[in-house]
Amino acid sequence: MAExxxxxxxxxxxxxxNQTSGRTQAQKMSTVNQPSxxxxxxxxxxxxxxxxxxxxxxxxxxxxxxFLPLFKEYGIVTxxxxxxxxxxxxxxxxxxxxxxxxxxxxxxWLVVQEGLRTRASTLT
Numbered sequence: 001m002a003e004x005x006x007x008x009x010x011x012x013x014x015x016x017x018n019q020t021s022g023r024t025q026a027q028k029m030s031t032v033n034q035p036s037x038x039x040x041x042x043x044x045x046x047x048x049x050x051x052x053x054x055x056x057x058x059x060x061x062x063x064x065x066x067f068l069p070l071f072k073e074y075g076i077v078t079x080x081x082x083x084x085x086x087x088x089x090x091x092x093x094x095x096x097x098x099x100x101x102x103x104x105x106x107x108x109w110l111v112v113q114e115g116l117r118t119r120a121s122t123l124t
Contacts, residue, residue: 053079053082056082057112057115060111060112060114061115064111067099083119087123
């Protein structure tokens with residue numbers, strides 16, 4: 001009789017362990033990262049958000065995708081964070097100081113700032 005796919009590992013029988021012991025190491029490893037049939041694995045939101053922030057940076061007048069770590073370090077990790085920053089022009093001086101202290105050149109900040117203004121004008 002086959003075990004239910006959601007049976008916890010500690011309730012599996014010794015026979016199922018013996019069934020897998022005949023497989024090669026490569027075969028065993030190929031199933032390690034497989035999701036359980038009872039669960040749906042959703043894509044990580046942070047990956048999508050990284051992509052949108054990176055797209056913003058890469059589409060600046062001077063492509064600046066390599067600044068993504070600075071944005072993440074400052075706490076801008078989601079599209080909503082980026083949109084909020086665009087709307088918070090009063091705080092851009094603080095952001096500028098932080099970014100410049102982390103190695104961003106003043107001209108590079110001007111390019112980012114222009115991108116923030118442009119993006120803010122498109123938000124509703």
